[in-house]
Amino acid sequence: MTQKNFSSNxxxxxxxxxxxxxxxxxxxxxxxxxxxxNGRHDLPWQQHQTxxxxxxxxxxxxxxxxxxxxxxxxxxxxxxxxxxxxxQDLAAAEWDTIAEHWAGMxxxxxxxxxxxxxxxSVDVINETGDYPQTLAGxxxxxxxxxxxxxxxxxxxxxxxxxxxxxxxxRVLTRWAAIDGDITKSATTKQLWALAERLTPIENSGLFAxxxxxxxxxxxxxxxxxxxxxxxxxxxIAHAEGRxxxxxxxxxxxxxxxxxxxxxxxxxxxxxxxxLQRPDNGIWGGLWxxxxxxxxxxxxxxxxxxxxxxxxxxxxxxxEIVYEAEFTTAEQIINEWLTENTLVAESVSNTLLDDAPIKxxxxxxxxxxxxxxxxxxxxxxxxxxxxxxxxxxxxxWHSKQKARDSLGLPRAMMKIIEV
Numbered sequence: 001m002t003q004k005n006f007s008s009n010x011x012x013x014x015x016x017x018x019x020x021x022x023x024x025x026x027x028x029x030x031x032x033x034x035x036x037x038n039g040r041h042d043l044p045w046q047q048h049q050t051x052x053x054x055x056x057x058x059x060x061x062x063x064x065x066x067x068x069x070x071x072x073x074x075x076x077x078x079x080x081x082x083x084x085x086x087x088q089d090l091a092a093a094e095w096d097t098i099a100e101h102w103a104g105m106x107x108x109x110x111x112x113x114x115x116x117x118x119x120x121s122v123d124v125i126n127e128t129g130d131y132p133q134t135l136a137g138x139x140x141x142x143x144x145x146x147x148x149x150x151x152x153x154x155x156x157x158x159x160x161x162x163x164x165x166x167x168x169x170r171v172l173t174r175w176a177a178i179d180g181d182i183t184k185s186a187t188t189k190q191l192w193a194l195a196e197r198l199t200p201i202e203n204s205g206l207f208a209x210x211x212x213x214x215x216x217x218x219x220x221x222x223x224x225x226x227x228x229x230x231x232x233x234x235x236i237a238h239a240e241g242r243x244x245x246x247x248x249x250x251x252x253x254x255x256x257x258x259x260x261x262x263x264x265x266x267x268x269x270x271x272x273x274x275l276q277r278p279d280n281g282i283w284g285g286l287w288x289x290x291x292x293x294x295x296x297x298x299x300x301x302x303x304x305x306x307x308x309x310x311x312x313x314x315x316x317x318x319e320i321v322y323e324a325e326f327t328t329a330e331q332i333i334n335e336w337l338t339e340n341t342l343v344a345e346s347v348s349n350t351l352l353d354d355a356p357i358k359x360x361x362x363x364x365x366x367x368x369x370x371x372x373x374x375x376x377x378x379x380x381x382x383x384x385x386x387x388x389x390x391x392x393x394x395x396w397h398s399k400q401k402a403r404d405s406l407g408l409p410r411a412m413m414k415i416i417e418v
């Protein structure tokens with residue numbers, strides 16, 4: 001029984017890799033022996049010591065652990081379980097409540113997919129009486145890929161399942177000296193084939209947890225602790241002293257930078273305007289200050305002062321850029337400010353690389369310059385009317401109330417702390 005058949009019909013793994021059949025066959029035994037004494041056994045989502053495993057707990061933890069370290073996930077996981085102890089609770093929750101629970105952990109599409117997937121799972125449970133019981137069933141759930149599905153099968157249902165996440169790929173590329181770029185499909189197939197070959201039919205959930213622990217505690221990205229590794233005797237990278245050469249990954253291009261003014265529009269009661277971001281795109285469904293994209297023009301190298309350099313920055317009037325960078329709500333606000341000749345004042349002096357708020361996302365660095373203006377009640381009413389007419393979701397909250405009751409991206413948390 002296999003999870004995916006990535007192996008060629010014309011060759012075996014024994015032909016593909018340099019390890020002997022004995023090494024391949026003993027891999028799981030050595031790893032599980034190490035895990036019994038040295039692995040982590042107290043993580044709140046672990047199900048390997050449970051007679052009646054809970055796939056919801058494993059699924060929730062796996063989604064949270066994508067791109068996020070265990071120490072960061074722990075308090076978020078606890079809070080989710082307090083508020084949404086069952087998948088039915090999560091499915092029935094309002095998005096704003098889920099967003100507020102997730103805020104600060106980043107990669108918010110995970111939360112969106114989790115909420116959608118919870119509703120899909122409840123539909124399956126209502127129809128069949130239980131969670132999906134097959135790999136294909138789990139992969140049909142929103143946001144669940146092959147490795148997450150394998151983890152749920154292995155650890156959440158105590159069935160056969162294979163994982164091949166980032167930790168596993170690091171262990172396997174070192175042990176087998178797989179020198180292909182791990183972002184390429186050919187290498188992915190090779191890694192999945194090896195993961196399938198090494199995963200035991202019995203105790204695949206225990207093996208999955210052991211592999212994750214190996215990658216998280218010993219076979220770490222930098223300075224792996226090879227002296228304690230149960231696989232060191234036949235690890236090719238270790239034998240060659242090239243542990244940190246693996247996994248091989250093409251060098252990333254330098255991230256581009258974007259620049260925005262973050263408008264702190266305040267009423268006379270000290271409340272600030274917050275907009276709910278569109279479901280798609282950055283921070284989908286979360287709440288943000290209105291943002292105003294700024295086009296950075298190359299500064300004159302002979303400019304001597306920050307004031308001279310700042311003159312090289314201007315709000316973009318390019319229509320293509322404008323449409324791409326501004327939400328509908330932000331376009332309305334920007335036009336309304338222009339019509340009323342209202343100008344926000346910078347909280348700090350310039351919008352350059354030393355701006356007070358730098359927020360790094362997956363594909364770019366974002367420099368956010370807080371700018372503030374206070375407007376009177378009559379203009380507040382006018383702005384509210386414009387936003388309401390366009391069916392824009394907005395709220396006027398103090399910084400503290402926004403922090404406590406809205407799902408705010410970490411960048412917004414940084415700004416209101418300035």
